[in-house]
Amino acid sequence: MRSFHYFGAILLMFVSVALVVVEARVFTRCELAREMFELGIEKSDLATWICIAHFESKLNTSAIGQLNGKWSNNFGLFQVSDRYWCTSNPLRHSANMCHQVCQELITDDINAAVECAQVVKKRQGWKAWSAYNGVRGLAARLETAMKHVQDTLSTNIIIIMAVVTLRLNRTLE
Ligand SMILES: *[C@@H]1O[C@H](CO)[C@@H](O)[C@H](O)[C@H]1NC(C)=O
Numbered sequence: 001m002r003s004f005h006y007f008g009a010i011l012l013m014f015v016s017v018a019l020v021v022v023e024a025r026v027f028t029r030c031e032l033a034r035e036m037f038e039l040g041i042e043k044s045d046l047a048t049w050i051c052i053a054h055f056e057s058k059l060n061t062s063a064i065g066q067l068n069g070k071w072s073n074n075f076g077l078f079q080v081s082d083r084y085w086c087t088s089n090p091l092r093h094s095a096n097m098c099h100q101v102c103q104e105l106i107t108d109d110i111n112a113a114v115e116c117a118q119v120v121k122k123r124q125g126w127k128a129w130s131a132y133n134g135v136r137g138l139a140a141r142l143e144t145a146m147k148h149v150q151d152t153l154s155t156n157i158i159i160i161m162a163v164v165t166l167r168l169n170r171t172l173e
C-alpha cells in the first residue's frame with residue numbers, strides 16, 4: 001500500500017510536469033529556426049520570421065497581446081490578431097482568414113501558428129508586422145548568424161555520417 005502511494009505521487013509529479021510543458025514553450029532563436037525549417041519554411045525567410053517572433057512574442061508560444069484592449073487581442077509567436085486572422089470569442093467578430101481558433105495558436109505545437117503566419121504574409125507581406133519595419137537591419141545580422149548555424153549543422157551531419165560509415169565498415173569487416 002505504501003509503495004502504491006509512492007508510485008502515485010511520482011506519477012502525479014510526472015503528469016503535472018507534462019501539463020506545464022504542454023502549456024507554454026519559450027524557444028531560443030535557433031530552436032525556432034530549426035523547427036520552422038522542418039515545417040518547410042524557406043531558408044531565406046527564416047531570419048525574418050525569427051526576428052518577427054522575437055519582437056512580437058519574445059519567442060513565447062503562449063503570448064497574448066493586450067495592446068488593442070477590448071477590441072482585439074494578438075495571439076502566439078507571431079501575434080496574429082483575432083480581428084482578422086483567428087477567432088477567440090463568439091461575441092467578437094473576426095474575419096478569421098486563417099480559419100483557426102486563436103487558442104490553437106498559443107500551444108507548444110507551432111504548426112497552426114506557423115501556418116497562420118504564412119497566410120498573413122501571403123495576404124499582407126512582411127509589413128503586416130509593425131516590428132518588421134524596425135528590425136530589417138537586425139534581420140540582416142540574424143541572417144548571417146543563421147548561416148553560421150546552418151554551416152555548423154551541416155558539419156555535424158557530415159561528422160555523423162562519417163561515424164556511421166566507420167561503424168558500418170567495422171561491422172562488415
Ligand atoms: C509566456 O507567456 C505566458 C502568457 O503570457 C506567460 O504566462 C508566461 O510567463 C510566459 N513565459 C515566459 C518564460 O516568459
Ligand SMILES: *[C@@H]1O[C@H](CO)[C@@H](O)[C@H](O)[C@H]1NC(C)=O
Nearest residue numbers: 162163164165166167168169
Ligand atoms: C569504408 O570502406 C570503404 C571501402 O572499403 C572505404 O572507401 C571508405 O573510406 C571506408 N570509410 C571509412 C570511414 O573508413
